[in-house]
Amino acid sequence: MIEYRNLRVALLGAGSVGSQTARLLLEHADELASRVGAKLELAGIAVRNTSAKRDVELPAELYTTDAEALITSSDIVIELMGGIEPAKSYIIQALTSGADVITANKALLAEHGDELFEIADQVGAQLYYEASVAAAIPILRPLRESLAGDRINRVMGIVNGSTNYILDRMDRFGDSAEDAAAVALELGFLEADPTLDVEGYDAAQKVTILASLAFHTSVPVASVHREGIASVTLEQVRAAREAGYVIKLLAIAERLADPDTGVESISARVYPALISRQHPLATVHEGKNAVFVEAEAAGSLMFYGAGAGGVETASAVLGDLVSAARRHVAGGPGVAQKAHASLPIVPVGSIETRYQFTLEVADEPGVLATVATVLASHRVSVETVIQTASTDTEASGTATLVIGTHTAREASLSATVTELANLGVVTAVKSVLRIEGI
């Protein structure tokens, strides 16, 4: 049945993802061959240390430190080393030597994706990267292919498992941020250096990739507005729960249209926000990921699953491998990654959103009127107000005002908050959170 010559597959890296990819490639060799119509031969695995002890046992003769020799003698190269260099040089070498490349390297794609896609395009090779966003969840292929005839208006996702784990523990078990982070670290949901996750860098890299695909526009990671979860307190999480919300770190890529001119632009941003407990994203617990997509014709779609993990990520890598290998066998188009639309990217101040802010105010007549006047002067309209006398003994004589706004420009909302903070009657701005989802 198999007529095509064997395809040589080079693997760069044998860490969490690489070792599982190699294992599955060897264990499922027959099934993969029948999917592809050719045998996939694991030609070698480039690592730094060929004699390191590894969790997954693989044939010792596969390991090599000579990545370049492996790359130039392979049909398909899978890059699972991570980091910018030498990953970038290796990928360029693979593409220019005519190999198709598969990578899970979101950091590299977010920084240098345009350059790499350009090179791939020039030489007629393909660069596959499904595993780079939300690991096992098929999200890039559906965006690129299934929704290719639709217009995507919004992509909103929980794309970082570590921060979702922390926020979910705070919400469901009442852990403090520190306790939740300690558990996340212990269970391997958080890296020893948590900065990339907690500060939202990882999510920003992913939203760069999602926005570029969804809007056919090159979105530099520097253009992504980024806020992490470091400032989210247990008090905010509790108050959100009481009000029927949950706080999630959201990565949002959105198409905007000027109401007067119709001119389109896009926004890409990452921040913790309130979403209703009725929203499908609210049920994404622990380290899971989910991406919510709104398209003009398809309406709302959600894609849910494991957003990390060696074997889970390897599933997405192998899906790309089968696509790449089928292309070798049958020839054909592969992945078109052209930034046709090239929409402008707007700063966060230009987006429209809703706010919820919690103020500690003097418990005296006229305070609400003063606050309301400030809101009105910025054309921010109020949806809900809840005023409660403070139970805090240190803050006796004060009351708490929780104000939920209607949709307004982010710039107006943030100016409103600044002005409110300077009012004499406002003793403290205790919390400011955006509200996302309907």
Place this chain on the structure above:
Amino acid sequence: MIEYRNLRVALLGAGSVGSQTARLLLEHADELASRVGAKLELAGIAVRNTSAKRDVELPAELYTTDAEALITSSDIVIELMGGIEPAKSYIIQALTSGADVITANKALLAEHGDELFEIADQVGAQLYYEASVAAAIPILRPLRESLAGDRINRVMGIVNGSTNYILDRMDRFGDSAEDAAAVALELGFLEADPTLDVEGYDAAQKVTILASLAFHTSVPVASVHREGIASVTLEQVRAAREAGYVIKLLAIAERLADPDTGVESISARVYPALISRQHPLATVHEGKNAVFVEAEAAGSLMFYGAGAGGVETASAVLGDLVSAARRHVAGGPGVAQKAHASLPIVPVGSIETRYQFTLEVADEPGVLATVATVLASHRVSVETVIQTASTDTEASGTATLVIGTHTAREASLSATVTELANLGVVTAVKSVLRIEGI
């Protein structure tokens, strides 16, 4: 930028889906051309009545009753007429005249898919059908491509919006089955003849398509075990809610392995079952659809969205159209649809599942022991038992036993129920439901 010749697209049918497909095709012409690298020209729309008044206004000169002339002069044919004939003959004509075909016709695919894929394969044409299952939700492409390197073990979906709407109203608003169906009918969630939906035929057609793809095996619709929702009562729905479950009509395709020999087989079935309210499928409300997939490496994935609607379904049709058109422009593999594995399909008696049954029993000593002995004799092990004195005045002197079992063979479970029903101390078997999901 566009170098390739225009591609001629024939549309068969201008009903709910067809008219929206035509509209989007015309309105998004420029964007589609830039996705594809060629202009897509709507060559004509075949209907029965060219002068019918239609909701969506389209250029009158596009309508024709001469479907055959349209088909044989087109590069890509989109079949959105529905029904078996003449849809089947038209699709065969299109394929044999070298056109690629896109269809949303689940009834036709479930009955004659094998024959159509065989013909497509022989002539080297492609048959795309993403819209046939769960409308707007990209599910077939992810199964076929993204998970091509993984092993799918289970696909469990809510794939019929009408029945989900009815069950959801019963659960959330306490409507009786009749009232819920009346609302569904009024709001267009249910057809005038509800049999296809309510009796599970529509879901059975879809599980046929899902199982064939997931397991690379031809699954005749006649081999699908099918139970509809006609027998589900409000009382059952209420009791389920109290116990932390919700009743959903589930379409399940599952890979089974003989514990002794390891020989694999598959089961495809449709029935109303209890799932935990913690399960992601439990939050699928109204007419929405969702498909839950369990794969060896990827773990659990869920795909959620609109499972019906003209414009939503048109989104999936256009996604297929872009794939088909790209293939024309660049040449290439398209969709491989080969039943390589051809696993045997087992009857429902061979599957393993859990049961919850509710018995009305005589309120006297020793009854529980009698019941437990019957269970043990069938090797069915009990997970939970709740006994309550009956509050029903007609049934005074009786008690209600709600028994949840551990996993056991379906055949043993159903034999157990039959034997229990014949026990003197059991006055009535009030409810028997399977429990799915963990």
